[in-house]
Amino acid sequence: MSEMILVLDFGGQYNQLIARRVRENNVYCEVHTGLDLERIRALQPVGIILTGGPRSVYGEDALLPPTEIFELNVPVLGICYGAQAMAKLLGGTVKPAQVSEYGKTQVELVGASKLFAGVEKKSVAWMSHTDRIFDVPENFSVTASTVNCPVAAMEDAAKNLYAVQFHPEVLHTVEGKKIFANFVDICGCKRDWRMSSFVAESVNRLREKIGGGKGLCALSGGVDSSVAAVMLSHAVGKNLTCVFVDHGLLRKNEAAEVEAAFSKFDLNFVKIDAGERFLTKLRGVTEPERKRKIIGEEFIRVFEDVAKKIGAVDYLVQGTIYPDVIESGLGKSAVIKSHHNVGGLPDFVDFKEIVEPLRLLFKDEVRQAGRELGLPETLVSRQPFPGPGLGIRIIGEVTAQKVSIVQEADAIYREEISRAGVDKNLSQYFAALTNMRSVGVMGDGRTYDFAIALRAVLTDDFMTAEAAQLPWDVLSRAANRIVNEVKGVNRVLYDCTTKPPATIEFE
Ligand code: XMP
Numbered sequence: 001m002s003e004m005i006l007v008l009d010f011g012g013q014y015n016q017l018i019a020r021r022v023r024e025n026n027v028y029c030e031v032h033t034g035l036d037l038e039r040i041r042a043l044q045p046v047g048i049i050l051t052g053g054p055r056s057v058y059g060e061d062a063l064l065p066p067t068e069i070f071e072l073n074v075p076v077l078g079i080c081y082g083a084q085a086m087a088k089l090l091g092g093t094v095k096p097a098q099v100s101e102y103g104k105t106q107v108e109l110v111g112a113s114k115l116f117a118g119v120e121k122k123s124v125a126w127m128s129h130t131d132r133i134f135d136v137p138e139n140f141s142v143t144a145s146t147v148n149c150p151v152a153a154m155e156d157a158a159k160n161l162y163a164v165q166f167h168p169e170v171l172h173t174v175e176g177k178k179i180f181a182n183f184v185d186i187c188g189c190k191r192d193w194r195m196s197s198f199v200a201e202s203v204n205r206l207r208e209k210i211g212g213g214k215g216l217c218a219l220s221g222g223v224d225s226s227v228a229a230v231m232l233s234h235a236v237g238k239n240l241t242c243v244f245v246d247h248g249l250l251r252k253n254e255a256a257e258v259e260a261a262f263s264k265f266d267l268n269f270v271k272i273d274a275g276e277r278f279l280t281k282l283r284g285v286t287e288p289e290r291k292r293k294i295i296g297e298e299f300i301r302v303f304e305d306v307a308k309k310i311g312a313v314d315y316l317v318q319g320t321i322y323p324d325v326i327e328s329g330l331g332k333s334a335v336i337k338s339h340h341n342v343g344g345l346p347d348f349v350d351f352k353e354i355v356e357p358l359r360l361l362f363k364d365e366v367r368q369a370g371r372e373l374g375l376p377e378t379l380v381s382r383q384p385f386p387g388p389g390l391g392i393r394i395i396g397e398v399t400a401q402k403v404s405i406v407q408e409a410d411a412i413y414r415e416e417i418s419r420a421g422v423d424k425n426l427s428q429y430f431a432a433l434t435n436m437r438s439v440g441v442m443g444d445g446r447t448y449d450f451a452i453a454l455r456a457v458l459t460d461d462f463m464t465a466e467a468a469q470l471p472w473d474v475l476s477r478a479a480n481r482i483v484n485e486v487k488g489v490n491r492v493l494y495d496c497t498t499k500p501p502a503t504i505e506f507e
Contacts, residue, residue: 002028002193002201005184006045009033010063010081012052016322017169018079020362021180022049026191028198031360037066047075047187050082052167056096056131057081057088064089075160075186077115080129083163087154090137090161099148101127104172107152113143115155115162116175117182125152125166125173132165160186195368199231202357206235213314215355218303219244220387221258224319224358226379227370231357232317233267234373240317241268243306245299248275249389249403252411261379274302282391282398288507291398295388312350320356321366383428384462392507396435401488402450406433408486409452416478417456417470426468429456431482432495432506440483440490449490452482457504465499 022029078086105127133151144153168176246255370380410431440447459465479492
């Protein structure tokens with residue numbers, strides 16, 4: 001087992017970010033809620049971090065860690081609520097601040113601190129609190145202040161107890177990463193943890209848990225479900241069945257690529273060609289929400305048909321990753337993820353438990369894990385692709401001809417973008433088929449064909465996005481090739497809208 005920093009979670013919204021910041025320093029980190037002293041000791045952490053949280057440490061509903069953690073001879077870092085919990089438990093006072101702080105705040109260091117080694121004396125940090133520490137506990141000294149928060153940081157350096165009122169885990173805190181690096185050093189970490197160790201340990205744990213039980217996984221071909229499936233296959237081999245539903249609305253060659261990638265792994269891979277079935281259901285349907293619903297529901301029906309043949313399974317494997325957990329509120333992640341990707345859990349599939357091996361990871365960490373597990377780069381570095389697939393990139397009725405047009409146009413666009421080497425800078429890019437037809441001229445003849453829209457966006461969180469300023473030669477090469485090579489298209493448009501007011505997808 002690698003050395004581990006334990007994050008005790010008091011319900012703050014940035015808690016997994018804390019874990020991520022620790023892992024970025026090549027130290028393994030786990031987030032736990034409500035541990036008693038015995039369990040904390042059993043985990044043998046080399047450092048403990050107390051997170052932020054929505055409560056007041058003096059409130060009736062306050063969650064507090066066992067006071068004995070400060071006597072374990074292990075460095076402790078309290079953040080926000082965690083800082084206040086440390087102050088309260090060790091005899092300091094915490095009360096409502098006269099002025100609560102929210103957002104970017106200037107913090108000034110006071111004196112020297114190992115936690116702030118190399119940190120600028122004045123820098124911007126992210127604050128989000130209504131209570132604050134008024135009196136520090138005995139043997140503590142104040143190490144940072146803001147205008148409205150005289151105790152923005154405190155420490156008992158002899159005991160390696162540190163507390164910060166601000167949030168170093170949030171990137172708005174300019175010196176945040178340095179502070180985590182310093183804490184990791186204070187904990188004496190060797191920094192030898194790698195994603196490969198996470199993968200190996202997860203595989204071992206899954207093997208112990210599942211043993212000879214049977215697992216079932218719905219594969220969408222996306223990164224998350226693929227990585228989850230392969231991790232399970234390493235743990236239980238043929239006891240895992242992956243059902244890959246090809247709804248016929250995937251990108252060009254995508255189904256074959258997924259099948260080829262999975263043929264290399266030890267698992268039962270079941271591919272269902274359900275393209276016809278989906279097209280039949282979508283015939284005549286033009287309303288976007290209806291299309292989405294039909295695709296989601298049909299996915300479940302196909303999955304159920306296969307599951308029925310397989311019979312009862314012990315575990316249903318889901319590729320839930322941490323941002324899905326945040327999106328859905330803790331504890332409800334499975335439901336949201338499947339809604340998002342495959343349209344809801346099949347009620348009738350008989351299973352004992354859901355397994356979500358990627359629950360703690362962020363997207364780029366999932367990609368890293370995928371590489372460790374031997375998934376090909378084409379699958380691992382794949383851009384996001386919506387569950388309803390090309391169905392929501394074809395405005396209006398979905399037909400076989402339109403699917404083929406958008407697949408071809410999209411393949412050309414992606415090829416040109418990757419040939420120009422601009423793909424690494426883009427968050428998502430694709431071709432969509434507008435339902436608009438317009439007059440053109442080809443050779444000596446008049447055409448009346450479809451217009452393809454090209455989209456490329458830059459975004460961090462996919463909640464807001466801006467249109468990428470693609471080099472003109474890339475756009476014009478793609479446009480030329482599309483009108484020349486794709487039958488039924490005589491015009492190519494570039495979508496320059498931001499989100500909001502537009503969305504990334506077209507429907
Ligand atoms: P919008 O169009 O809402 O898209 O701006 C934001 C991000 O979400 C993806 N997306 C989906 N992903 N199932 C998914 O798994 C869906 O139904 C779905 N709809 C949109 C979209 O590709 C973009 O990355």
